Amino acid sequence: MKRKILFCFLVFILLLSFVPYTYYLSSVFAENEATRIVSAEKLHLREGPGLSYNIIDTLQKNDKLHVLKQQGDWIYVEVKDLKGWVAAWLTLEVGAKEKYAISQVDYLNIRLEPSLNSSVLGQLHTGDQVVVLSERENWVQIQYGELTGWVSSDYIIINETENVVEHIQENKNETTFEDEPETFTIVVDAVIVRNKPSLSSKELGIAKKGEQYKIIGRDHHWINIEFKGKKGWLYSFYGSFEKTQEDNQNPKKVMIIYNGTNLRQEPSTSSPVMKNAYAGEQYEIIDTEGDWYKIQLSNKEVGYVANWVVSTNDNNTSIEKKQKRKKGTLHGVTIVLDPGHGGNDQGTTGIRETLEKEVTLKTAELLKAKLQAAGAEVILTRDSDVYVGLRKRVAIAHQHAAEAFISIHYDAIEDRTISGFTTYYYHPYQQTLAQYVHEGLSNQVSIRDRGVQQGDYLVLRENKQRAILVELGYLSNPSEEKLITTELYREKATMGLYEGILNYFDAQLEE
Ligand SMILES: [Zn+2]
Incomplete structure (x- = not known):
């Protein structure tokens, strides 16, 4: 397989040399x-x-x-x-104007698609800067890590910068916190802490909801924290920033969300306008009158601003939280994840001696963190290197009345050239889940798509729940083994599984 690719590549280069440059x-x-x-x-x-x-x-x-x-x-x-x-x-x-979006609010949801119904991938906090990839009506596509997402353009300011190189350096300086101790509070159920600001770096452990960590530094959207005596990194989207002491006593402020917002003499839309405020400006709140904030203007004057055009520095108010969102979350959904094999049962072994039982567990843990962050209750059939019988795994699904049971495996076959991922179901009532999950996977991973197939596996056949089994690539194929055992592949595969599961449960809401 590798030889064939090399051959094609050489032919390609040869052909190129005949084409005028x-x-x-x-x-x-x-x-x-x-x-x-x-x-x-x-x-x-x-x-x-x-x-x-x-x-x-x-x-x-x-x-x-x-x-x-x-x-x-x-x-x-x-x-x-x-x-x-x-x-x-x-x-x-080079020399291009790079566009940055700066979040004007806390907890601004980053979504998979430019729609309020789309699943939430993470959140931006006030002042977070991200690179803009594209703009569409009221949505802006942003980049974070190797992934992309969409945020509502109503809650961001877009800045252009001409000198890219200088800006990046400048940006780095801005985001060091040496003399400004702050803590970072985890707001999602679980998040992976890594040893470098990169998705492909080593996992140090999991930080859980409500836990507070001291911020050591920042790099773009990554936060450097003190984690169990080590220096750990995690995405800034997964938590909120809090100044440790004095800040809590700070007066409450409003932040203007829209350019040209009217600041008025009286709490009424018919009252005269004193001045126009710009997005990002902040004013101290003196009082609240109905739907209006009485605010201190900079020149010792007071004025009023409507509460629907501002955000406040109340840590727990999220603009989108106020809207009831049925889709894009998994609250109340119970999912059983089944990392294949374990203990004496090693599963297959790759050419590079990858043990299937190890990569299935790593994959399941990563998927668990994502599903929990979306609100799901997630149960693993095993969370360490132990042997669990197949019938026991099915029993766990029944016991928890799992709404989805996902068995995670990596494939092997004698023919080393065979490659790709496959999703299996057994009973007809398991087929739709298999299709959604497979679709999610195929959007994220680039290895060969072997499709959705019916498979007579005990964990599916004996399962009364909606159970499926995914084979995430061939450990028997040397080049595929190299790829599918990387952190980046696991991140992509679990993102695909996560999106597929989320879309499946979203679609059920529509019925
Ligand atoms: Zn297996």
């Missing part, structure tokens, strides 16, 4: 766009246009890339005498 250069990029720089902290140079291709080298932020061609979201570049593919969305045109 200017032809493929000008086909996609205008001349001034042919140089770009790396905008992410680290960026992998890969053998092909996709996350599944082998990594040639790791590039650093601001490395210069000479663009040779583009394919979808990927660009083929020359950098430091090497050629390879990089994700275009993690690069910037």
Whole structure:
């Protein structure tokens, strides 16, 4: 398989050398766009246009890339005498105006799609800065890590910056907290703490809802905290910032959400306007009168602003929380996750000696954190390297009346060239869940899609619940084993499973 890819690649290069150079250069990029720089902290140079291709080298932020061609979201570049593919969305045109969105509110939901009904992936807090990828009506697409999401444009300010390199450095300085001790309070049920600000770095453990950690520093949207005697990193979306002491005594303030907001003499829309305020401006609250805040203007004057055009620094008020949202959450849903094998039963063993029982557990733990963050009650059939019989696993599903039972496995077969992921169900009442979950997976992982199939597995056949079994790739295929045992693949696969599960339960609400 690998040889075949190499052969195709060589043929491709050979063909390219016969094509006039200017032809493929000008086909996609205008001349001034042919140089770009790396905008992410680290960026992998890969053998092909996709996350599944082998990594040639790791590039650093601001490395210069000479663009040779583009394919979808990927660009083929020359950098430091090497050629390879990089994700275009993690690069910037040199001299281009980079757009940043700055959140004006706390708990601004980041959603999978530009819709209030779409699932919530995380949250932004007041002052958080993220890179803008695109804009659509009232929504803005933002980038965080290697993932993307959408936020409502009503609650952000967009800033443009021309000098990219300087801005990035400036931004770094802004976000160090050396002399400003603050604590970070976890607001989701569980979140993974890592040893570096990267999805592919080692997991140190799990931080749980309500726990408070001292902030040591920040890097973009990552927060550096003191975690069990170590320095740990987690996404800023998963918690809230609190000044440790004095801040709680600070007067309550309103923050203006819309540009040109009217500040009036009296608490009424018919009252004369004293001035217009801009988004992001803050005023001290003196009093509340009906739907209006009496506020202190900077020049010792007082005025009124309507409460529907501002946000307050009340830590627990979220603009979206006030709206009742049925979709996009899993509150009250019980899900049993079944990491395949364990103990003496090792499952399959990869060519690189990956043990299936280990990667199934890692995958299940990561998926559990995501489902819990969305409000689900998640039970694992095993949470350590122990043997659990198949009938016991089914019994756990019955005992908890699981609304979904997801058995997680990695595949193996004698033929080392076979690759891809498969989703199995047994009973017809399990098929819809299988289809949703498979769809979610196929949106996130780039290995071969082997489809949804009926499979006679005991954990499905004997299960009265909606049970499915996913095989997340072949450990018997050497190149696939290398890919599917990475943290990045697990992150993508569990994101896919999570989205599939969420979409399945969202669709049930519609019925
Ligand atoms: Zn297995």
